[in-house]
Amino acid sequence: MSPTIWIVLAVAGIGVAIGLYAIIRRQRYVRSLRERGWTFNGSPTWDAVAQLANPPFGLGFVRKPDDQITGSTGAGRPFQVIEYGSEHWKGWVGMVTLSRRLPELWIIGGQTQLRYGVTATSVPAPQQLGPGWKVGALDQAFGAAVMTPQLCERLTVMAAKQPGLNLSIDGDQLVVLDPPRKDPAVLAEWLDQLAAIADAVDATPLDQWIQPARPSRLTFYQHPEWYWVGVDDSLLETTRVTRSGHSHSTSDVIRGRDGNGPPFVAFTHEWKTTRTESYTDSEGRSQTRQVTENHSEAVLGFQLPVRMPALSVGRKGFGRGISFESGAFNEKFKVTADDTKFAYDVIHPRQMEYLIAGPPAPFEVDGDWVWFSPGEHSHEVIEHSSAFLIGFLTRVPRFVWRNLGLPDTPYPALLSGVSQT
Structure with missing residues (x-):
């Protein structure tokens, strides 16, 4: 055989050997986990997170749980160690279960x-x-109550072996x-050290801050009432x-x-178009x-409690x-409406100031x-549009809602200084 073929065979053999070594090493690793009474799952479902x-x-639309290890610590506290990836982060996460659901810390x-996307005081x-x-x-107040001397002592012990400790409470x-x-x-x-930290949290009187259980569905950070559906092609008929x-x-x-x-629905709509085109082939024939x-297009709609003029x-x-x-408003925005008076009632001077201060995506x-x-x-985009629309609807005067058949505004003035006369 030629030298080239020998080189190809040698490279292929090395590749096979490396692959076999990786498989054997993984099998040994999984076996060592199971010998401890732990469970290894190479394909966990969404329920894991x-x-x-x-x-x-809780961030983004790409969420990929991967290899998962579950079991109990030496003291019997349930734990999970899982590989996780999203648009913003990929790596391993370890966690133990607390006795109560508590606020974010x-x-x-x-x-x-701080981790990407975190908003905290x-x-x-x-x-x-x-x-x-x-x-x-x-x-x-919750943050101050959690940080007891006992917790600080155990954090220091764990940080001595893991500098840059990055810890949070999530439910x-x-x-x-x-x-x-x-x-x-x-x-x-490491899990026993983390369980010791959990013991310190559990021992602290924090019952006044207990949080309600979350539904078992994929939710979003800082938006507990948002949830992931994935695919719903029935929306193509109603949106x-x-x-x-x-x-x-x-x-x-x-x-x-x-x-x-107002409740919303948001999704990506994808479709295809097919057309016939003429061309000349290499022999000059048509x-x-x-x-x-x-x-594709992004679709985002919010449902109102009553029908409004266009x-x-x-x-x-x-x-x-x-x-x-307002000349400044006219230079920035184009407003159209079937009922001009309705437009003037809704787009009043305070509403114009609001629009100029934080221009939204076009809406209808x-x-x-x-x-x-x-x-x-x-x-x-959903977060910004939702916050904008709540502010916009809050500024719609009460008489407009009453003219539409409601007894009062469905969106009370949540923002300081907003008049709804």
Whole structure:
């Protein structure tokens, strides 16, 4: 045989050997886990992370749980160690179960930064922890109550072996990034240290902050009433989507609401178009062929409690819209409506100030729905549009809602200083 063939065979043999070594090593690792009474699952379902909503969980539409180890610590506390990936983060997470569901809390050691997407108020770190520690919570009183001397002592012990400790409370789970999972013996010791921290949290009187159980479904960070649906092609018959073309489908369907705001549905709509085009082949003959193109659009709609006259608000472009008393508003926005008086009632001076201060994606009121044209389907776009629309509807005067047949505004003034006369 030629030298080239020998080289190819040698490379192939090395590849096979490496593959066999990886398989044998993984089998030994899994066997060592099971010898400890733990369970290994190479293909966990969404249920493994369905109750988790704080970063790295609860963000984005791509969420991939992978290898999972479950069992109990030496003291009998349930634990989970799982590989997890999203658009924003990929790695391993370890957690033990607490006795109560508690509010969000973050404890970060060393120079480690808060996890992507986290919004929390800084709580002074106890001096017992030493320099470099950061503590964050949405409820400062809760954050202060958790940070007992006993907890600080156990955090310091664990941080001595894991510098840059990145710990959080997510419901009834005490969660830490980057567990030492390669050596089961080291992992067992680490889990016992994490369980000791959980013991300190459980021993602290925190019952006044107990949180309600979350539904068993994929939710979103800071939006407990949002939930993942995935696919729902029935929406193609009931929502405003492009009707032309063929092979229509939905993906990344999200439903929910924010507080007392209007419920929404958001998803990506995909479809195809096929056309016949003429071309000349290499021999100069005229031919035809079918060309199929893929298309997609982001769909975002909020359902109102009552039908409204048609109204659209978009960025200033071609064509004339309704003229308002604010020149600054007229330069930025184009408003059209079937009922001009209704437009003037809704787009009053305070509403114009609100729109100028935080311009939304173009939107249109159509019956009892408000449809946005966001340009993309993302967690951030839904969040921004929902917050904007609540503020917009809050500023619709009471007499407008009464004229539409409601006894009063369905969206009370949640924002300070908003008049609804």
